[in-house]
Amino acid sequence: MLSQTTYIWHDGAKPTQTLRSKTRILSIDENNPALSDFPDWGFDGSSTNQAIGNNSDLVLRPVRFVDDPILGYGNYLVLCEVLHTDLTPHSTNKRARLREVLEKSGSEHDFWFGFEQEYTLFDGSTPLGWPERGYPAPQGPFYCGVGADEAFGRGLVESHAQACLDAGLMLFGTNAEVMPGQWEFQIGHRGVEGETADPLTVSDHLWLARWLLYRLGEDHQISATLEPKPVKGDWNGAGMHTNFSTMPMRDPETGMQTIERAIQSLRERHVEHIAVYGADLEERLTGEHETASINTFSAGVSDRSSSIRIPEGVSKKGCGYLEDRRPGANANPYEVAAMLIETICHY
Ligand code: ADP
Ligand code: MN
Ligand code: MN
Ligand code: MN
Numbered sequence: 001m002l003s004q005t006t007y008i009w010h011d012g013a014k015p016t017q018t019l020r021s022k023t024r025i026l027s028i029d030e031n032n033p034a035l036s037d038f039p040d041w042g043f044d045g046s047s048t049n050q051a052i053g054n055n056s057d058l059v060l061r062p063v064r065f066v067d068d069p070i071l072g073y074g075n076y077l078v079l080c081e082v083l084h085t086d087l088t089p090h091s092t093n094k095r096a097r098l099r100e101v102l103e104k105s106g107s108e109h110d111f112w113f114g115f116e117q118e119y120t121l122f123d124g125s126t127p128l129g130w131p132e133r134g135y136p137a138p139q140g141p142f143y144c145g146v147g148a149d150e151a152f153g154r155g156l157v158e159s160h161a162q163a164c165l166d167a168g169l170m171l172f173g174t175n176a177e178v179m180p181g182q183w184e185f186q187i188g189h190r191g192v193e194g195e196t197a198d199p200l201t202v203s204d205h206l207w208l209a210r211w212l213l214y215r216l217g218e219d220h221q222i223s224a225t226l227e228p229k230p231v232k233g234d235w236n237g238a239g240m241h242t243n244f245s246t247m248p249m250r251d252p253e254t255g256m257q258t259i260e261r262a263i264q265s266l267r268e269r270h271v272e273h274i275a276v277y278g279a280d281l282e283e284r285l286t287g288e289h290e291t292a293s294i295n296t297f298s299a300g301v302s303d304r305s306s307s308i309r310i311p312e313g314v315s316k317k318g319c320g321y322l323e324d325r326r327p328g329a330n331a332n333p334y335e336v337a338a339m340l341i342e343t344i345c346h347y
Helices: 094-105 153-166 198-220 254-269 270-275 312-317 335-346
Strands: 001-010 019-027 041-044 059-066 075-081 111-123 171-176 181-190 223-225 242-245 299-301 308-310 322-324
Touching: 019 041, 019 198, 059 198, 075 198, 094 198, 094 335, 111 198, 111 335, 153 171, 153 198, 153 242, 171 242, 181 198, 198 223, 198 335, 242 335, 254 270, 254 299, 254 308, 254 312, 254 322, 254 335, 270 312, 270 335, 308 312
Parallel strands: 001 075, 299 308
Antiparallel strands: 001 019, 041 059, 059 075, 111 181, 111 223, 111 242, 171 181, 242 322, 308 322
């Protein structure tokens, strides 16, 4: 059938890359679609901060496609990498870098990832549910709250969750956050048989889920932002906690010692990690509001004011995964994953 295929890519916006997309009609056998059905395409890099005007053509190379849950059956969302016309990766193509790191790291680690994506909903320039002037009641009742005076934007949150499932993304769950108008969804390992939570898949899924959130926001007249500290002052910021594990971390025999060794490696490279964990991170990592200070590295069991949290259940079982609480909501999962893998594997 004739399909609407939406090609999605990352632009060159600074300091935080954003998503772009455009649509092409392709003849696709909807009973048996394959990645090779989606040809390379091009775009004007001078309009996305990726090229200069007199040499502006860049290549979109499809790398993953999913069902389009909004346009419905037979239509597709096509995630792309950006290449130069000689087919080498563009410098804004952080996915290519993650692929490289993964090739070097070999398969014995068998990394699993899970990202917690916090975000803030806005109605114009006001956080959703906030009075036009002034502030709502102080934080307290809103985290996982229910009721018209506590939860703002659930319609969008629920349609986004369903869209993620319909697209086959590895959505783990959703919850309302501490600041009113702020929510979270998680993408990654969820223990479903046959799924692989490898870093590349999970990062791709997170980017597609971000695109769906923005796109569905259009229908609700609500905009979602990934700013790490959307409201200054005594309000929680928004992060992208990154949960990860390796095979030896998940093994009861080797779990705790591997986890401790990983924390030691992370401690030594704190500065390098902070550098790729998102713009304006210093506004969020203050040491208050469930964060650790940007200048110090810390780790602890069940400790939400540390850089790295060992979940309570993991400490009890002696194996499992770690949570890196430092990345901001606006971090690029490709860059966060690549940095974690490099540090854990000691490159
Ligand atoms: P929190 O208690 O920090 O709010 P959430 O319930 O929001 O945690 O999210 C848990 C995250 O941990 C999910 O993204 C999930 O994919 C991830 N996760 C769970 N187990 C593992 C594991 N063994 N390896 C990597 N990630 C994991
Ligand atoms: Mn969470
Ligand atoms: Mn959270
Ligand atoms: Mn968390």
